[in-house]
Amino acid sequence: MKANTLKTVFRPLLMCLAIGAAAAQAAPGMVVVSYGGAGQKALDEAFFKPFGVKDGSPLMQSEYNGEMARIKVMVDSGNVDWDVVQIEGPDLLRGCDEGMYEHLDWKSIIPTDQLIADAAQECGSAAMVWSVAIAYDRSKLAQAPTSWADFWDVQKTPGKRGLRKRAVYNLEFALMADGVKVEDVYKVLSTPAGVDRAFAKLTELKPYIQWWEAGAQPPQWLAAGDVVMTSTYSGRVASVAQTGGSLALVWPGSLYGMDYWAIIKGSKHVDQAKRFIAYTNQADPQVDFATRIPYGPTNKQAAGSLDPKLAPWIPTSPQNLNGALSMDVAFWVDHGEELEERFNAWASK
DSSP states (O other): OOOOOOOGGGHHHHHHHHHHHHHOOOOSSOEEEEOOHHHHHHHIIIIIHHHHHHHTSOOEEEEOSOOHHHHHHHHHHTOOOOOEEEEEHHHHHHHHHTTOBOOOOGGGTOOGGGBOTTOBOSSOEEEEEEEEEEEEETTTOSSOOOSHHHHHOTTTSOSOEEEESSSTTHHHHHHHHTTOOGGGHHHHHTSHHHHHHHHHHHHHHGGGEEEEOSTTHHHHHHHHTSOSEEEEEHHHHHHHHTTTOOEEEEEEEEEEEEEEEEEBTTOTTHHHHHHHHHHHTSHHHHHHHHHHSOOBOSBHHHHHTSOGGGGGGOTTSHHHHTTOEEOOHHHHHHHHHHHHHHHHHHHHO
């Protein structure tokens, strides 16, 4: 699949970042980068620390919000101070086509028939199955939302709405709010008229949107009363709800997909990074992770070993997949850059 290259508009940013990157020294140990918050804490306990003990070489960790330009600067400048990064599917495939990530030899990792479909990629290994869904606080809303149409209905439920500041997810949600059936979302979005329709629907809600960029923000905003409902990574809210909190999720209309582990091209710790990826594909660590924060495992044995009490919170549970939308990674690989550029221009007005 041919990916688009980064647009000229990013070149000044890349040049500025390259100056800083050129002065950086390679970390003395392997650095794994994730998205922070509760998810990273769960990764630390289930994967990072146990792997460090098993491998005899503790890893270091950092966090980011998915800035692909930063990774590209590292690769282009040869100053790679990260090693393994957690990344979304479309960004993985585009970056793989552009030579930003190491290719994986799956024969040395795990038999791929032990994994769910699409978990094993040329440059990436699925870390988890996530879902983005509507979240709200049961103690603050008299009438719970049941759909994206309710999310958009500010007359019925006044107040701010939280949405991630990206085109991805939001265009799909806007079309569902406008009455497009789940099974037709990408068919409609694949047309110029469908894209216009999605942006028009977002424009209706724009005065009421509070944009989030870090996954930890939606549950914090709900708890503080800053928003009445928000899109969110399901695991963030589920981990709060499991401890007795009043946050809840709306699964119909949720969008699910996978995050991946990828090794940045030029990593100084490639062999250790490959051992880490092999470790993350084992069943026991995946069960441990899903127990700490309920995202779906990618190892089939792990999926079959989960406590049934977790089922209401796992994105891949049959009841949660009912009415859910699977992210079309190929669509976002082909159209993501142009749609993100249009979204950024729209959001800035």
